[in-house]
Amino acid sequence: MRSHTSDQSGGRPRSTVRRSLQALALLFAMLASTLTWTGAAQAHGTIINPASRAYQCWKTWGSQHTNPAMQQQDPMCWRAFQANPDTMWNWMSALRDGLAGQYQARTPDGQLCSNALSRNDTLNQPGAWKSTTVSRNFTVQLYDQASHGADYFRVYVTKQGFNPTTQRVGWGNLDLITTTGRYAPAQNISFNVSTSGRTGNHVLFVIWKASHMDQTYMWCSDINIV
Template sequence: MRTRSTFGSLVRGRGVIAAVIAVLACTFLWVPTASAHGTIVGPPTRAYQCWKDWGHQHMNPAMQQQDPMCYQAFQANADTMWNWMSALRDGLRGNFQGATPDGQLCSNALSRNNSLNTPGAWKTTTVGANFTMQLHDQASHGADYFKVYVSKNGFDPKTQRLGWGDLDFITQTGRYAPSQNISFNVQTNGSYRGHHIVFTIWQASHLDQAYMWCSDVNFG
């Protein structure tokens, strides 16, 4: 038979356990704003295009035939698409080329995103010689600048991995204030035709965080 003292200890013990569980639950449920980031949504980056087109039907077997590059990316690591907003690295101090080996530009040298480096028939967005780029940033970090490159004439995204020597530098923007949506214009010399990669670096303003992406375009 339990005494009142024993019963009271059990009640107090259960109360402590409940309090601990409540604290832990709050800890795991709380997601700080800084965990949300962004990407270029127009023309869409490879991961964003795959998520936008197939995220709601990623088990659809038709993807293998209709969009084989997204299919191989989902097979390699579906988290690449679910976390399309998190292709970042910290502390590069502007040393983008030195810190990013050839062949790993489209993944921002993140091993979990390596499927984005795979050459192939990625879906393209048709653009003209002058076009607009749009960043969607869930956390409104702002930008120190964007650097924009276009793959050189003669480079074939269907058969080659992108390296620094395959790029023409197009422009570097100025600063942008914090906003969820940032748009800027890109003007090329009009010499590009067909499938090219637009390679973009976003240097965020809140921390030394660098994002790098590949967007597949068709210059009409």
Template sequence: MRRKSPLTGRSRASLRRPFQALVMVFAVAVGALAWSAPVQAHGTVVGPGTRAYQCWKTWGNDHTNPAMQTQDPMCWQAFQANPDTMWNWMSALRDGLGGQFQARTPDGTLCSNNLSRNASLDKPGPWKTTTVGNNFSVHLYDQASHGADYFKVYVSKQGFNPKTQTLGWSNLDFITQTGRFAPAQDITFPVQTSGYTGHHILFVIWQASHLDQAYMWCSDVNFG
């Protein structure tokens, strides 16, 4: 015989059912979070810093400062367009390109990796630059340690003006393609160039190893 609660008159079994349902909902939610966390953890080129990373690093803790509009107008327009571009600087990826980077990334969308939410990164203008020499290193930080099948590295042609022109494939010189890298949070590799002066765009493609995920970024460099 079922006993009833002295306060409600309801059976203990009927009281347990809502509690059990709540526990199940909570467990599902926790499981979903645990499953999604690794998917959200990716990386970017932090040296020379990509456009989104540079804006986050410089203004992330001060993104409401009106001085950004005059001191760093390209980061300002990016924050106005979509702050999530900077908050999620590590997530500029597309799945399943199968190495068809040029065929599936139209001119004018290279810096955003053809992601509409990151379109502000394609805008030409006075982006802040990192000074490099003819020979420099590219540093990827990958918080999830995915590893790399390879990196492809390009530099905008001499005479291309990042302040007034959007980047297309014909504006790039191919520099190098690396080999594979084992999973690690920090990957660094050398890049050798010659003949470049002034403001250029360093364009890097990272083909991650864990899945067919392609990341594309623009870093603004000044060849001193």
């Protein structure tokens, strides 16, 4: 019978020790990769009030994403999580590089809420997204962990008669209501908007042009104007 040579610490075969060390090395490599990805994902921001679709899902279900109640209580978030959990976990990094201001030309109708990112396509789906109740004049709040600042924000709202439960958002569904000026780097930025003449359920669409480089973020927030 073939014998195994034991190490000096406790008689374990060297082949077993070697396999254990290889497994540990692989585990550390995976952890390092995860930490690097997480850091990158957290280096950006989103509209937190009225909550963007991905942020609303994370805020409500991030700590209880295995709760089966999500399917009944918040079916749009449940569908998004089933399609790609990254849509919820990576709510800070819905960005595209190098658009050079060509937002409409390079963002097809029906893909605005995902910023034309295929991994987040469920955010474009019409349905019973949870909405934030607002008045006709309200404040939009951005949270930006890395304090990039803004060249500007462009804020749109859907036209009266648009139905977010049955329609994807396209450029023809929107009216531009606000274009802001520049904002210095800060984690929290807010500005006021007016949706005069509109009531009921709408989609607020925000474009954020970050100041540090040509990075563009786009989000949809569901609102109920009262």
